[in-house]
Amino acid sequence: MQDFFGIDAQLSEEERAVRDSIRRFVDERVLPIIGDHYVQGKFPKEIIPEMAELGVFGANLPEEYGCAGLNNVAYGLIMQELERGDSGVRSFASVQGALAMYPIFAFGSEGQKRHWLPKMATGEIIGCFGLTEPDFGSNPGGMITMAKEQKDGSWILNGSKMWITNGSTAQIAIVWAKTNGDPEEKSIRGFVVPSATKGFTARDQKGKLSLRASDTSELVFSDVHLPPDALLPESGGLKSPLMCLTQARYGISWGVIGAAMACFEEALSYAKNRVMFGRPIGGFQIQQDRLADMLTEIVKAQLVSLHLGRMKDEGTYTPQQVSLAKRNNVNMATDIARECRRLLGAVGILAEYGAMRHMANLESVYTYEGTHDVHSLVLGQALTGLNAFK
Amino acid sequence: MKIAVCVKRTPDSESRFKIGSGGAAIDETGIKFDMDDFASYAVEVGLQINEKQGPGETVVLAVGPDAVQETLRKAMSMGADRAVQLRTDSTPFDGMAVARALAAELKAGGFDLILFGKHAFDTGAGIVGTAVAAILDLPCVTAASQLEIAGGKGSARRELEGAGELVEFPLPAVVTIDEGIARPRYPSLKGIMAAKKKPLETKPAQLGAVRVQAKAMALPPERPAGRIIGQGAAAVPELVKLLQNEAKVL
Numbered sequence: 191m192q193d194f195f196g197i198d199a200q201l202s203e204e205e206r207a208v209r210d211s212i213r214r215f216v217d218e219r220v221l222p223i224i225g226d227h228y229v230q231g232k233f234p235k236e237i238i239p240e241m242a243e244l245g246v247f248g249a250n251l252p253e254e255y256g257c258a259g260l261n262n263v264a265y266g267l268i269m270q271e272l273e274r275g276d277s278g279v280r281s282f283a284s285v286q287g288a289l290a291m292y293p294i295f296a297f298g299s300e301g302q303k304r305h306w307l308p309k310m311a312t313g314e315i316i317g318c319f320g321l322t323e324p325d326f327g328s329n330p331g332g333m334i335t336m337a338k339e340q341k342d343g344s345w346i347l348n349g350s351k352m353w354i355t356n357g358s359t360a361q362i363a364i365v366w367a368k369t370n371g372d373p374e375e376k377s378i379r380g381f382v383v384p385s386a387t388k389g390f391t392a393r394d395q396k397g398k399l400s401l402r403a404s405d406t407s408e409l410v411f412s413d414v415h416l417p418p419d420a421l422l423p424e425s426g427g428l429k430s431p432l433m434c435l436t437q438a439r440y441g442i443s444w445g446v447i448g449a450a451m452a453c454f455e456e457a458l459s460y461a462k463n464r465v466m467f468g469r470p471i472g473g474f475q476i477q478q479d480r481l482a483d484m485l486t487e488i489v490k491a492q493l494v495s496l497h498l499g500r501m502k503d504e505g506t507y508t509p510q511q512v513s514l515a516k517r518n519n520v521n522m523a524t525d526i527a528r529e530c531r532r533l534l535g536a537v538g539i540l541a542e543y544g545a546m547r548h549m550a551n552l553e554s555v556y557t558y559e560g561t562h563d564v565h566s567l568v569l570g571q572a573l574t575g576l577n578a579f580k
Numbered sequence: 581m582k583i584a585v586c587v588k589r590t591p592d593s594e595s596r597f598k599i600g601s602g603g604a605a606i607d608e609t610g611i612k613f614d615m616d617d618f619a620s621y622a623v624e625v626g627l628q629i630n631e632k633q634g635p636g637e638t639v640v641l642a643v644g645p646d647a648v649q650e651t652l653r654k655a656m657s658m659g660a661d662r663a664v665q666l667r668t669d670s671t672p673f674d675g676m677a678v679a680r681a682l683a684a685e686l687k688a689g690g691f692d693l694i695l696f697g698k699h700a701f702d703t704g705a706g707i708v709g710t711a712v713a714a715i716l717d718l719p720c721v722t723a724a725s726q727l728e729i730a731g732g733k734g735s736a737r738r739e740l741e742g743a744g745e746l747v748e749f750p751l752p753a754v755v756t757i758d759e760g761i762a763r764p765r766y767p768s769l770k771g772i773m774a775a776k777k778k779p780l781e782t783k784p785a786q787l788g789a790v791r792v793q794a795k796a797m798a799l800p801p802e803r804p805a806g807r808i809i810g811q812g813a814a815a816v817p818e819l820v821k822l823l824q825n826e827a828k829v830l
Contacts (some may be wrong), residue, residue: 195608203650204772207657210614211767245769268769502620 191451195489200496208249208264208411212271215244219432220275225541233278233356233359234403236517242313246272248291256308257297263499266444274448280403285355286310286445288340288438290317291382293364297422301384306362313534318360319416320351320383321431322407327353328564329579330366331428332377335411337367343418347381347389347411357407358392361385364422366431381416382470388415400554402547437507439559441500443515444495446523446555447488449548453523453530454484456544460534471533482534484526491519492521510572524552581636584691585626586682586709587619587659587691588750589644589671590702590738597799601753604794615651618697620658620764622757624730625718627765637661641685643678646673656775657767663778674792677709677812681785682708683715691752698723698756706756713754717728721747723758 199204209555213437219237227234241247250265260268265287273280273523282432291310294302309315347367357363362384368377385392389412394405422430458481461472468546471477498515501507530536538545556562591597592612600607615623623640630636640655642648642713643666652663686694695717696709697811706722711722725744728739734753767775809818823830 204776207650207654207767207772209658210767211769211772215766240766243768244766249769253770253773258773259771260773264769479652 191455191488192483195492197489197492197496199501201267205261205264205267208260209267209271211244212268213274214248215240216271216275216279220272220279224276224279224403225544225547226305226529228276228278228358228547229402230572231398233282233405235278235359235563238282238313238316241283242311245311246287247311247313248295248307249305249312251287251291255313257291261499261504262440263496266441266499268447269441269445270451272448274452275443276403276547277445277449277555278401279553280441280448281355281401281404284438284441286313288441289319289434290356290360290362290364292437293319293422293425293430293434294382296433297380297425298382299419299423300337302419302422305384313425315362316356316360317405317410318354318356318359318363319431319434320354320365321435322351324350324352324408327360328561330431331378333366333368334376335365335367335518336371337369337379337381337416339370345416345418345420347383347414347416349411353395353450354392354407354409355401356405357409358405359392359394360520363390363392364434375428377424378421378426378428378430380430381420381423382422383411383414383416383420387414387416389576391534402550404458427539434508435524436512437561439512439516440498442555442559443491443498443519444510446520446552447491447495449552449555450484450488450491450523454488454543454550455529457481457484457530457533460537464535477533480529484529487522487526491522494518505542513560513565513568515531516560517562517569520552520556521562524549524556527552581630581633581692582690583630583636583638583693584641584686584689585619585622585638585655585695585830586641586712587618587623587651587655588642588702589613589648589698590700592618593617593701599799602636603796604819605797613647613651613823615654616697616700616702618699618701618757620697621680621759621761622695622697623655623658623660624755624762625727626693626763627772628762629727633729639664639689639691641666641682643681643787644668646782649780649782652780653775654767654782656778657771658765659771661778663780665780665782667782668785668787671784672785672787672790673703673794674787674790675703675705676711676792677787677790679708679711680788681716683712684786686712687716693729693756694718695755696754698758700794709756716754718790719749719753720755721749721753722756724755727755727757727761738802740763756777 245258249258252258271278272283294306312433315458321330323333337345337347365381365383366378369379390405393409394407462470464471493516531545531549571577595611598607603750630638638660639662640652640660642652652662672678699706721736724736724737728735735748809815
């Protein structure tokens with residue numbers, strides 16, 4: 191998409207190089223196949239080794255653990271380009287990096303970091319993140335999954351998790367559970383649970399009309415026996431999984447810009463070429479107004495995420511600022527995908543075009559990682575000091 | 581092996597071009613530049629040969645202003661070991677001058693193989709590689725679509741109209757690379773980070789006399805509007821007549 195607002199000049203050479211490399215990968219490897227995979231309801235697993243080779247997984251984590259050690263703006267640009275392909279592809283990378291590798295990096299022992307992170311960076315081990323439960327989505331603190339410590343320091347895990355991206359593909363799950371019968375949020379700890387452990391089952395959720403090129407699963411733990419070193423020792427309380435979500439939401443604020451860019455480019459090209467009433471439809475004021483609104487909203491979202499990324503690199507950003515960016519940008523992309531679908535007319539309902547796929551995907555993105563409404567309440571609390579959740 | 585790859589920075593071929601105010605070059609405002617496609621094939625070929633042959637060195641060179649450093653770093657992010665910028669104030673149009681500058685640098689470099697793209701997208705001249713070979717008095721193969729190196733010798737395939745041609749040559753040699761020979765690898769994120777730490781040397785370019793200059797540039801004339809000459813079978817004789825006499829395509 192045209193750099194209308196000169197934002198490229200605000201990026202370093204290295205940030206642009208990262209973006210351009212992932213952009214080419216998505217153009218050549220993802221876009222030609224994604225429509226078919228979406229229709230068939232399959233994640234394109236064949237691209238995992240190439241994504242790993244590029245260094246996409248946990249790209250903003252340190253080099254000493256086999257990661258690329260990029261800054262957060264470069265990481266955001268990776269998310270943008272992946273989601274220009276498909277939200278499912280971006281979700282795969284988000285979950286692997288921000289929700290599976292990050293908690294090991296942030297809450298794991300040195301031994302756990304050295305054991306898991308390099309293998310996850312190379313894609314040899316795929317991870318998922320088990321927080322949400324069938325009855326506890328926006329209210330994860332109410333979770334009922336429970337881990338009980340045994341006399342020898344090992345753990346017995348029981349419960350279930352739902353809406354877990356990569357759940358059936360993953361070799362390990364980062365599972366959040368309350369501990370030792372304590373129903374309070376503060377008892378929540380994180381565990382690294384290999385999917386091959388006895389008592390662990392993962393089943394794909396069927397019938398999705400959104401994120402069809404992504405695995406979404408239900409995880410069930412029935413007396414899953416875990417060794418002492420399955421516990422992430424530095425995790426403690428609901429704050430730990432929420433810190434992971436802040437990482438992932440940051441990436442989402444960038445990712446959805448990619449989905450919006452893809453829809454916008456497609457709509458602009460169609461508007462210039464589709465002739466109706468003897469002229470390209472792009473010559474009609476109603477479409478020009480649509481395109482002008484979309485361009486403006488994309489530019490605003492780019493500036494929001496770029497500024498947020500710079501603050502993240504400086505260590506000055508807050509989770510509430512991430513809420514603002516996630517809420518604004520996902521809403522922006524959802525609106526743009528729908529408007530582009532409408533601009534495309536009848537062909538806009540075909541899988542050959544991206545707009546309706548993105549439109550359907552973005553309904554999930556609007557809902558996951560803190561729904562739009564939950565982020566409204568986070569901002570409401572930040573503004574008024576009054577907590578709407580309690 | 582010690583391999584040199586000479587690369588050029590050119591505008592993205594999908595850009596929409598306008599002629600600049602001087603009238604002799606494009607307006608670079610808002611145009612994205614990148615490594616020329618043919619040069620990127622040459623870099624890929626150089627890297628693959630050294631990966632296959634064992635320990636070696638792949639050096640990338642470019643003539644031009646400081647903006648070419650980005651292109652050189654891209655080659656290093658793909659895997660080249662080091663880079664040399666032969667600095668000029670602007671990208672020289674005269675291919676012979678560019679060849680002189682490169683040859684002066686390559687002469688004492690002890691390279692077994694010197695690779696170029698077969699031509700660059702922006703000028704399409706194809707002068708520099710062959711001129712470097714001439715200046716250095718090295719064997720030269722142009723537009724190679726395959727390249728093998730074994731036992732101190734090279735063999736290459738060249739595509740002719742409806743046929744292929746296999747050629748053999750001793751090393752050191754200059755080879756210019758055609759498209760389709762190898763898919764340039766994606767610069768990996770680690771590669772991009774590593775490229776920042778690889779050596780990039782800058783020297784003044786010894787262009788000598790620059791004798792050829794672009795004087796003016798013209799875009800193709802706009803196509804005239806189509807016209808409808810009739811409908812159905814009745815219009816066919818007139819259509820055939822116009823295709824023969826006016827369009828001259830039949």
